[in-house]
Each structure stands twice: as C-alpha cells, then as structure tokens.
Amino acid sequence: MKISYAIKRKLLQIIALGCSNAHVLNFKDGRLYTGKWKQFCNPGLNCYSCPAAGFACPIGALQAVNGSMRFSFSFYVMGLLLAFGTLLGRAVCGWLCPFGLLQELIHKIPSPKLHLKKVFLYPKYIILVVFVFILPVAVTDYMGMGKPAFCQYICPAGTLEGGLFLLAAHESLRRAVGTLFSLKMAILILTVIGCVFIYRFFCRVFCPLGAIYGLFNRISIFHLEVDSNRCTGCGKCRKVCGMEVDPVKNPDSAECIRCGACADACPTGAVCLTCKTKASQTE
Amino acid sequence: MGNKPKISVRTACLITACAFVFYGFTRGEAVTVLNKAVNICLECIGLG
Amino acid sequence: MKLKSNYFQKYAALCAALLLTAAITGCAGASDGEGTPSSPAITDNAAEETQEADTDTSFPAFTATDLDGNTVTESIFAEKDLTVLNIWGTFCGPCIGEMPELGKWAEEMPDNVQMLGLIIDISGEDDTEHRDLAVDITQKAGANFTNLIANADFSPILRDVVGVPTTLFIDGGGNIVGDPIVGADVDGYKAFVEDYLNGQ
Numbered sequence: 001m002k003i004s005y006a007i008k009r010k011l012l013q014i015i016a017l018g019c020s021n022a023h024v025l026n027f028k029d030g031r032l033y034t035g036k037w038k039q040f041c042n043p044g045l046n047c048y049s050c051p052a053a054g055f056a057c058p059i060g061a062l063q064a065v066n067g068s069m070r071f072s073f074s075f076y077v078m079g080l081l082l083a084f085g086t087l088l089g090r091a092v093c094g095w096l097c098p099f100g101l102l103q104e105l106i107h108k109i110p111s112p113k114l115h116l117k118k119v120f121l122y123p124k125y126i127i128l129v130v131f132v133f134i135l136p137v138a139v140t141d142y143m144g145m146g147k148p149a150f151c152q153y154i155c156p157a158g159t160l161e162g163g164l165f166l167l168a169a170h171e172s173l174r175r176a177v178g179t180l181f182s183l184k185m186a187i188l189i190l191t192v193i194g195c196v197f198i199y200r201f202f203c204r205v206f207c208p209l210g211a212i213y214g215l216f217n218r219i220s221i222f223h224l225e226v227d228s229n230r231c232t233g234c235g236k237c238r239k240v241c242g243m244e245v246d247p248v249k250n251p252d253s254a255e256c257i258r259c260g261a262c263a264d265a266c267p268t269g270a271v272c273l274t275c276k277t278k279a280s281q282t283e
Numbered sequence: 284m285g286n287k288p289k290i291s292v293r294t295a296c297l298i299t300a301c302a303f304v305f306y307g308f309t310r311g312e313a314v315t316v317l318n319k320a321v322n323i324c325l326e327c328i329g330l331g
Numbered sequence: 332m333k334l335k336s337n338y339f340q341k342y343a344a345l346c347a348a349l350l351l352t353a354a355i356t357g358c359a360g361a362s363d364g365e366g367t368p369s370s371p372a373i374t375d376n377a378a379e380e381t382q383e384a385d386t387d388t389s390f391p392a393f394t395a396t397d398l399d400g401n402t403v404t405e406s407i408f409a410e411k412d413l414t415v416l417n418i419w420g421t422f423c424g425p426c427i428g429e430m431p432e433l434g435k436w437a438e439e440m441p442d443n444v445q446m447l448g449l450i451i452d453i454s455g456e457d458d459t460e461h462r463d464l465a466v467d468i469t470q471k472a473g474a475n476f477t478n479l480i481a482n483a484d485f486s487p488i489l490r491d492v493v494g495v496p497t498t499l500f501i502d503g504g505g506n507i508v509g510d511p512i513v514g515a516d517v518d519g520y521k522a523f524v525e526d527y528l529n530g531q
Contacts, residue, residue: 064319082300163328216328323494
C-alpha cells in the first residue's frame with residue numbers, strides 16, 4: 001500500500017516545523033531560546049528571532065557573518081548550504097522549510113489561481129546577490145559592521161515569526177514601531193496575498209535560499225527521475241505541477257521543489273523521486 | 284549531465300562543504316552566528 | 332479510499348506525537364536557561380516578564396566598573412538632574428551605529444544632564460575580547476562618556492530589556508522616569524530630555 005508523496009511530505013513538513021520551532025513556551029514571555037544549538041542552521045527559512053526557534057536561519061546567519069566586523073564571507077554557512085544543496089537540492093524547500101509550509105496552507109484559501117510569468121523567477125537571484133552578499137559587506141559603519149540587509153528590509157518570515165510575536169509580548173517594542181516596520185508589514189501582506197493566488201509566491205519570486213538550493217537541483221543526490229521507457233507523454237505531470245515545471249522536459253529545473261505531485265499523478269509510474277542514479281534504476 | 288561527472292561533482296561539493304564548515308567553525312564564525320541568533324535582532328524584526 | 336484514510340490517521344497521530352515530543356524536549360532544554368557567554372545578564376529564560384518599569388521605580392543599587400577601570404555605584408545618578416542610560420552590546424549593529432551621535436550629544440548636553448552607557452556582553456573581568464572591542468568602539472565613535480560593564484547587580488533592570496539598544500532615563504533621586512526607548516532613536520532620546528527638563 002503506497003502512501004502518496006503528498007501525505008508523506010505534509011507530515012514531514014509539519015515535523016520539520018515542530019523541530020525547528022520546538023520552544024513554544026517562549027511565546028508567552030516573548031523570550032528567545034539562547035542555547036548552543038542556535039549556532040547550527042536550519043536547512044529552511046526560519047527566523048532566529050522567533051521565540052520558538054531552536055536553530056539559526058541560514059540566510060540570517062550568512063548576513064550576520066558577512067556583515068560582522070571580523071569576516072566578509074561565511075565559509076561555515078556556505079559549507080552547510082553546499083551540503084544541504086548537494087544532498088537535497090530544492091527538496092529542502094518542498095519538505096523541510098516552515099515558511100514553505102505556511103505558503104502552501106495559505107494557497108489553500110479558495111480563490112482563482114494564477115500563473116506566474118517566467119520573468120518573475122529572476123528577482124530572487126538579484127535579491128540573493130545584492131541583499132545577502134553585497135550590502136552587508138559593502139555598506140558598513142565606522143567599525144566595519146554591515147546591516148543584515150535582507151532580514152532588515154525584506155524578509156517576511158522575520159516580520160511574521162519574529163516581529164509579530166515579539167511585538168505582541170512587549171509593549172516597549174510596540175512603542176518603537178516606525179516606518180521600517182510599516183515597510184516590512186507591507187511586504188508580509190503582499191506575500192500573503194500573493195500566496196493566495198499564486199502557489200508559493202515568495203519561494204518563486206523572492207526567496208534567496210530557494211535561489212541557492214535551486215542551483216543544486218542539477219546535481220542533488222535526492223532528485224527527480226523520469227523513465228523515458230514508461231513515459232507516454234500524457235502531460236499529467238506538467239499539469240499538476242504547482243511550480244509550473246515540466247518534469248519530463250526539465251526534471252532538474254531550479255524551480256522544482258521535489259514535492260512529488262508529478263510522481264503521484266503519473267499513470268505509468270514513469271516519474272519518481274529517488275536517490276539512485278539512472279543506470280542502477282533501469283537494471 | 285551524464286552519471287560519472289555528476290557523481291564526481293557531488294563528491295567534490297560534499298568534500299568542499301566539509302572543508303568549508305570546518306574552516307568556518309574553527310575561525311569563529313559559528314560563535315558569530317550564535318551571538319546574532321540568541322539576541323533579539325531588532326533589525327530583523329523591523330525595528331532597526 | 333478507506334485503506335488510505337486509516338494509514339493517514341495513523342500517520343497523523345504519529346506526527347502529532349512527534350510534534351509534541353519535539354515541543355516538550357525543546358522546552359525542557361529551554362528551562363535550563365543556558366545563557367551564551369557573551370550576554371550573561373539578559374538570558375534568564377525562566378524569568379517571568381515583570382511589569383514594564385513604571386515611573387518612580389528606583390534603579391537598583393549597583394557596584395560596577397567602567398571601561399577605564401573606575402568603580403561606579405548608583406550614587407552617580409545623584410550628580411545630575413537626569414541621566415540618560417544607553418544599554419548596548421558589542422554585537423549590536425544599531426547600537427554601534429548610534430554611538431558617534433551619542434558621543435557628540437554627551438558633550439553638548441546641558442550641564443544638569445549626563446550620558447551613561449551600560450554594556451551587556453562583557454561577561455566578566457576575564458572577558459578581554461569584548462572589553463577591548465567595546466573600548467575600540469567607543470574610541471572610534473568618539474564617545475567619551477562613562478560606559479559601565481554590566482554585572483549581576485543590573486539583573487532586575489536587564490530582565491525587562493528585550494533588545495538593545497534600550498535607553499532609560501533616571502532622575503537625580505535614582506528613579507527611572509518615563510518609558511524605556513527601544514531601538515536606535517537619538518532624536519527620541521533628545522526629545523524626551525527636552526520635554527523632561529521643560530516640565531521641571
């Protein structure tokens with residue numbers, strides 16, 4: 001009895017949410033977890049200013065090290081991303097990222113569902129290069145400290161998981177709200193609205209982490225395989241793909257989050273998610 | 284990409300990943316991450 | 332399909348159990364209150380959120396060292412009508428960013444007002460790394476006002492400090508006046524001081 005990828009994936013996403021945000025009691029006081037585990041990064045996007053967060057955010061960590069007085073480039077975080085990317089590629093987005101789960105849930109709200117023009121897939125690369133790598137290093141103060149530009153000006157995950165919960169718990173923070181927060185709230189609201197109409201709107205258009213992992217899809221160990229002997233060209237896989245990828249034409253697409261919807265939909269079992277290479281499969 | 288080159292790229296990436304993590308760790312980057320992660324980053328939550 | 336829904340229920344139960352376990356183990360870890368070496372004073376997770384500082388709450392008595400090695404106690408508040416206490420850390424970008432402006436303001440302040448800094452991430456006498464960094468920052472910023480190194484005496488105050496920079500205002504009697512200002516807002520600090528002096 002085969003369990004569909006849809007069910008397996010949803011469960012793992014929920015577990016990943018629980019593991020990355022285990023310290024739920026912290027919501028009451030609005031305090032952060034401060035233990036040593038926070039030097040390690042989640043694979044997915046999860047703000048480390050979230051009271052429940054038990055690990056660091058990889059994009060936040062990248063900016064923290066890039067913007068620090070001592071360093072301009074983080075070998076540690078890049079090494080982790082290299083490892084996650086080579087092992088899983090963008091499957092992290094599909095199976096482990098809490099913010100991805102949130103976007104999928106928002107998308108379930110009934111509405112007309114829209115396509116995303118291909119040109120909108122590019123901003124995330126620009127955001128990655130400019131806000132995560134360049135600005136923290138290039139725009140520094142007299143001590144050589146740079147701002148975490150993506151976290152500060154853009155990231156809706158931080159506004160939601162960190163900002164809203166901390167503001168709820170602390171009156172002193174509420175008094176400090178200014179124009180920057182209005183900007184970030186606008187981005188959060190735009191993200192939420194976008195996700196209602198477009199599947200994983202933030203992932204596809206803005207997420208710098210997804211941009212990084214997508215680059216690994218061509219070599220990731222866990223990947224998509226299409227058996228050309230079994231494929232009838234019916235196109236069901238392409239029609240069901242939320243990320244608007246054609247698995248047959250482009251199984252290593254940088255937009256594919258390995259959600260397995262195509263594999264579930266394939267009538268001949270030609271499409272599958274696997275760690276095995278093609279040669280060993282057709283044996 | 285054929286299979287053989289793919290496997291060697293993956294191996295190279297994983298080895299590089301280990302080297303990067305080790306080097307970054309030993310030069311104190313993880314402590315920087317920890318310090319940032321355990322103190323409320325007012326910038327991150329939109330309060331500058 | 333009936334079979335599928337049975338599996339689904341089992342998996343759902345398993346997952347809920349796992350989520351709960353993660354949450355519980357996570358919380359058990361949190362109550363250890365394991366602080367980081369660099370900010371000993373703000374890491375008490377088990378501390379309850381006390382009420383926000385009301386007006387006329389007196390600043391706790393303390394004995395502390397400043398960056399120059401001098402001993403300072405709460406008697407420093409009596410020297411002026413108003414003390415602006417800027418709480419900051421060497422890890423904090425916005426704190427470092429506002430330091431030059433604070434340094435300049437400290438020199439232009441009216442004679443009955445003084446600027447005082449409180450650094451929260453120097454963990455003790457032996458923490459030369461953070462101490463040297465703090466000295467470097469204040470020198471480069473041109474901030475010549477007294478900067479205290481936080482110790483356990485400041486815990487009652489620091490428990491309520493959510494993030495840095497946080498600025499408190501203390502009158503000559505050692506009472507905290509007004510509300511803490513969170514975030515780098517030198518104009519806000521100046522406005523409060525002006526209003527306070529006008530109201531006297």
